[in-house]
Amino acid sequence: MKKLLLLLAVTLAGTGAFAQVQGRVTWAYAAKKVSATEAVILLKATMDNGWHIYSQNVKDGGPIKTSFKFQPSKEFKLSGKVIEPKPVVKYEPAFKMNVAYFENSVVFQQKIKLTGKKATVKGTLEYMTCNDHQCLPPEDVDFTVQVAL
Numbered sequence: 001m002k003k004l005l006l007l008l009a010v011t012l013a014g015t016g017a018f019a020q021v022q023g024r025v026t027w028a029y030a031a032k033k034v035s036a037t038e039a040v041i042l043l044k045a046t047m048d049n050g051w052h053i054y055s056q057n058v059k060d061g062g063p064i065k066t067s068f069k070f071q072p073s074k075e076f077k078l079s080g081k082v083i084e085p086k087p088v089v090k091y092e093p094a095f096k097m098n099v100a101y102f103e104n105s106v107v108f109q110q111k112i113k114l115t116g117k118k119a120t121v122k123g124t125l126e127y128m129t130c131n132d133h134q135c136l137p138p139e140d141v142d143f144t145v146q147v148a149l
């Protein structure tokens with residue numbers, strides 16, 4: 001019996017090792033100086049082929065929208081809201097509504113005003129990724145961006 005359980009455990013472990021991660025989204029962060037006291041935080045998502053993430057402007061009852069939370073700091077102040085490019089809008093039967101989303105890659109931008117010569121911008125973003133057949137659970141990602149003027 002022990003040999004059978006061991007064989008089963010080894011077989012299952014080996015099968016899991018070959019499983020492919022689907023719906024992967026890779027995030028990258030940067031800052032761009034736009035004036036003597038202002039910068040733009042760039043938050044770029046790159047999605048696996050066939051997968052997408054949702055706009056910040058999805059109506060209630062739909063998928064989890066992409067959202068950003070910035071930790072308060074004395075080093076900077078947020079100027080306005082996070083800006084996104086024009087999304088694809090399409091009817092999704094799973095949600096029974098039109099939804100706005102991004103494929104391949106998207107760059108979100110947050111303008112900040114620095115109170116000094118440099119700042120460390122920290123926060124958390126939440127997103128959900130789907131393809132034409134399934135959605136994966138929402139994920140939270142912490143980010144940190146160094147800004148120097």
